[in-house]
Amino acid sequence: DAGVIQSPRHEVTEMGQEVTLRCKPISGHNSLFWYRQTMMRGLELLIYFNNNVPIDDSGMPEDRFSAKMPNASFSTLKIQPSEPRDSAVYFCASSLYGVYEQYFGPGTRLTVT
């Protein structure tokens, strides 16, 4: 069975550029989560969707970050404009049971120079 799919796996971009990260959750899962992980701050929840509706976006750092879930099988996290401090690993996770039993994707390693 396919797990959570994320693309790209690695992204290197220059400061000021727009970055779009993509996620395909496990088929049938109704909850989707975007996380960011850095050495300094650990794993932080950015936003949580349930049935394609954003439930909690209080972790989104600032207006430069936006996330969408146009349908049950696709979500994007966009950063515009990107800054060096956005460099991190971004994980997408999905779940059939709300916040429980989350399955993580392999992550996107973002480097902003």
Added chain:
Amino acid sequence: RKEVEQDPGPFNVPEGATVAFNCTYSNSASQSFFWYRQDCRKEPKLLMSVYSSGNEDGRFTAQLNRASQYISLLIRDSKLSDSATYLCVVHTGRRALTFGSGTRLQVQP
């Protein structure tokens, strides 16, 4: 004070040893608790949920102490493959999940 605190380690133990990690949480209204495992440069994976009465899964035992607001993970008969970072995770209801910064375990031959 952080919502979820863990000793970062590393805990260096020989194969076959028993090792235990603790994790403290600050919100007494926390509802659910989990341990996730994360291998180096990989994604986190759910290891086990933590139930009020304590629970066991093979060599792994999880305990919850609500009065002192901590959870623990005990690993018996450590294997080399247990080497990883163990993340304590708490659900308060206010946020989806809050992850601790993790405890690194290195099992040595």
